[in-house]
Amino acid sequence: MGKFLKVFCMVAATLVMLSGCTEKQEKSEQPETEQTEESETDDKTEDKADDITIDKTDDKAEGNDTQNITEEEIDLSNAFQGINGCAVLFSPSENRYSFYNKALSEQEASPYSTFKIVSALMGLHNDIITDETSTMNYNGTEYPNPEWNGNLTFQEAFQTSCIWYFHQIIDAVGEDEVEKELSELEYGNCNISQWEGSNINPYPELNGFWLNASLKISPLEQVAVLSKIFEGKSFYDRQDIEILKKVMLTQDNGTQQIYGKTGSGSDGEAWFAGFIETAEQRRYLAIYLNDDSQEEQISGSTAKEIALKYWNGDN
Numbered sequence: 245m246g247k248f249l250k251v252f253c254m255v256a257a258t259l260v261m262l263s264g265c266t267e268k269q270e271k272s273e274q275p276e277t278e279q280t281e282e283s284e285t286d287d288k289t290e291d292k293a294d295d296i297t298i299d300k301t302d303d304k305a306e307g308n309d310t311q312n313i314t315e316e317e318i319d320l321s322n323a324f325q326g327i328n329g330c331a332v333l334f335s336p337s338e339n340r341y342s343f344y345n346k347a348l349s350e351q352e353a354s355p356y357s358t359f360k361i362v363s364a365l366m367g368l369h370n371d372i373i374t375d376e377t378s379t380m381n382y383n384g385t386e387y388p389n390p391e392w393n394g395n396l397t398f399q400e401a402f403q404t405s406c407i408w409y410f411h412q413i414i415d416a417v418g419e420d421e422v423e424k425e426l427s428e429l430e431y432g433n434c435n436i437s438q439w440e441g442s443n444i445n446p447y448p449e450l451n452g453f454w455l456n457a458s459l460k461i462s463p464l465e466q467v468a469v470l471s472k473i474f475e476g477k478s479f480y481d482r483q484d485i486e487i488l489k490k491v492m493l494t495q496d497n498g499t500q501q502i503y504g505k506t507g508s509g510s511d512g513e514a515w516f517a518g519f520i521e522t523a524e525q526r527r528y529l530a531i532y533l534n535d536d537s538q539e540e541q542i543s544g545s546t547a548k549e550i551a552l553k554y555w556n557g558d559n
Contacts, residue, residue: 329533352460356507359454367413368484432461506544516547
């Protein structure tokens with residue numbers, strides 16, 4: 245009996261010890277599980293922190309780009325010779341804007357025939373025209389400008405600023421596509437609501453939303469659009485851009501080439517929008533004139549002369 249009691253006591257003691265170890269083991273496992281969950285939470289927090297850091301880095305980079313843009317005022321009063329107007333010059337390589345009459349350069353106005361730069365590119369992009377020899381359908385009308393009376397090539401139409409030719413291009417591209425491409429280019433107010441124009445000319449085909457109608461753009465915006473296109477930052481193909489450059493060529497002295505388009509409006513409004521290209525860089529310029537006191541003397545050619553004076557160092 246005594247031996248039995250001793251054995252019983254030893255078994256009981258062993259069971260008590262085993263029970264205590266099991267409880268300690270269960271208690272020790274619980275913190276490990278909690279620690280694992282905390283680690284996963286920390287990982288998520290670090291992921292979020294990384295995301296935030298990236299976003300801040302991106303914002304900072306964008307901010308630096310903005311901060312790196314420099315602006316300066318330039319005096320072109322001799323070139324403008326008393327005509328009210330403005331000029332915007334942009335040098336991408338230096339990230340610098342130069343202004344003459346900055347306040348006017350930020351005001352939107354009808355682009356007039358400078359819009360042919362973009363409408364030509366739309367025509368090339370949508371295969372309405374294919375190269376500088378492409379023709380459109382002349383309808384036989386005797387227009388006031390005899391240079392428009394015939395089956396002109398793209399190059400001839402651009403250089404004579406033939407409205408009916410580019411009106412056909414725009415109609416063929418269509419309202420939806422035109423609006424889409426203007427929006428992607430951020431071309432001024434992108435407003436084509438007056439598709440048929442404001443009847444400033446006696447022939448329907450000599451009117452359009454870009455001629456003293458709904459579409460407006462500022463000289464500063466003109467420069468931005470040109471830069472986007474010719475710096476290769478738009479959706480247009482390089483081949484189409486090169487074709488456009490051929491018809492835009494205005495002056496070539498061997499070391500520098502000047503490309504652009506004039507625009508003549510009413511009440512003393514006129515434009516020249518383009519760029520100068522050398523082996524080292526490309527610079528963009530928009531000249532806008534708005535002076536109804538000299539409307540008889542002002543045309544796109546006047547704006548072009550001012551641009552050439554500036555670029556040729558005669559200002």
